[in-house]
Amino acid sequence: MGCFPCFGSEEVVNFHPPEEGDVKKEERPMVAPRIKTLSSGSDRFRSRSNLGAKKEALALKDGSGVTISAQTFTFRELAAATKNFRPACFLGEGGFGRVYKGHLESTGQIVAVKQLDKDGLQGNREFLVEVLMLSLLHHPNLVNLIGYCADGDQRLLVIHVIGNFNKSMQPKARPIFNDPKNLSKLADPRLQGRYPMRGLFQAVAVAFMCIQEEAAARPLIADVVTALSFLVNKPYDPHTSSHHSEERRSQGPRDEKMERENPENGCKWDAYVLEKDDSPSQIAGILKKKEFDRDREVSEAMMWGANWREKQRATNQENFD
Numbered sequence: 001m002g003c004f005p006c007f008g009s010e011e012v013v014n015f016h017p018p019e020e021g022d023v024k025k026e027e028r029p030m031v032a033p034r035i036k037t038l039s040s041g042s043d044r045f046r047s048r049s050n051l052g053a054k055k056e057a058l059a060l061k062d063g064s065g066v067t068i069s070a071q072t073f074t075f076r077e078l079a080a081a082t083k084n085f086r087p088a089c090f091l092g093e094g095g096f097g098r099v100y101k102g103h104l105e106s107t108g109q110i111v112a113v114k115q116l117d118k119d120g121l122q123g124n125r126e127f128l129v130e131v132l133m134l135s136l137l138h139h140p141n142l143v144n145l146i147g148y149c150a151d152g153d154q155r156l157l158v159i160h161v162i163g164n165f166n167k168s169m170q171p172k173a174r175p176i177f178n179d180p181k182n183l184s185k186l187a188d189p190r191l192q193g194r195y196p197m198r199g200l201f202q203a204v205a206v207a208f209m210c211i212q213e214e215a216a217a218r219p220l221i222a223d224v225v226t227a228l229s230f231l232v233n234k235p236y237d238p239h240t241s242s243h244h245s246e247e248r249r250s251q252g253p254r255d256e257k258m259e260r261e262n263p264e265n266g267c268k269w270d271a272y273v274l275e276k277d278d279s280p281s282q283i284a285g286i287l288k289k290k291e292f293d294r295d296r297e298v299s300e301a302m303m304w305g306a307n308w309r310e311k312q313r314a315t316n317q318e319n320f321d
């Protein structure tokens with residue numbers, strides 16, 4: 001059974017990547033029961049007179065020795081950093097809660113402080129998942145987690161502030177999203193047209209959901225990871241990539257039904273069925289369907305994180321050898 005890490009200011013705990021068969025209903029939930037063991041910044045504050053003088057870390061260590069860390073902050077530190085969450089420091093509001101710009105006295109860093117809305121839709125569990133996800137996943141397109149505060153009933157995330165956080169993204173994204181041809185031009189140039197068109201479209205659908213005007217309608221980070229891992233785990237078939245589909249398109253029309261039903265080409269992602277089958281609402285449906293089992297999705301997302309790191313390690317090792 002994959003063990004969910006305890007959070008302790010000094011301790012390093014083992015995070016065993018779940019193994020096949022680990023994600024069983026009866027063994028869930030993995031997240032909620034341990035949230036109470038989050039190291040609270042206030043413990044640190046009480047035990048130390050020099051506020052913020054020493055960095056403490058939430059440390060997670062996986063089975064193969066990779067340690068990831070995040071600092072803990074007291075609520076007092078973050079209140080001071082944001083001038084008591086003054087409206088002038090307000091950056092925006094998301095599904096999680098309000099986001100403020102702050103100045104950390106201890107390091108002089110300018111940060112974004114996300115305060116969990118206690119009356120909001122997201123709770124302790126989502127907070128913990130967000131801490132974990134942002135600690136585990138590092139990518140230029142993902143915000144960088146500096147630390148968190150779990151002080152009393154306060155839950156806050158401290159992340160790197162992004163200067164040009166573009167609030168007008170959605171209107172700009174809409175025309176691109178509605179035009180699959182334009183969309184494919186935006187795909188990673190390194191892929192050189194070798195991507196499944198439908199997968200690409202759905203990935204953008206997920207991105208589009210994340211920038212919806214109404215904060216409460218945006219998916220949780222665990223949902224995003226789940227949806228993307230679902231897409232990423234679809235087998236890549238070069239015969240159904242957009243590149244090849246373009247070639248085939250130029251060779252004349254094909255029987256779409258046959259494409260769909262041919263078990264050999266596994267054409268779930270075939271460009272021929274793009275226009276008919278793909279829609280943002282389809283992905284939205286996956287994320288919002290009533291029987292959506294959040295515990296399972298979170299477990300799967302964690303497993304995906306572990307697998308991803310394993311792949312990274314293998315690649316690094318290959319490059320080293």
Ligand SMILES: Nc1ncnc2c1ncn2[C@@H]1O[C@H](COP(=O)(O)OP(=O)(O)OP(=O)(O)O)[C@@H](O)[C@H]1O
Nearest residue numbers: 091092093094095096097099112160161162165218
């Ligand atoms: N790192 C940051 N730097 C600058 N502004 C930010 C940052 N993070 C969030 N914001 C501002 O806060 C708003 C809400 O962002 P947030 O990430 O909380 O929303 P979200 O996509 O609904 O995600 P979540 O569900 O995690 O809240 C953004 O539109 C932006 O204006």
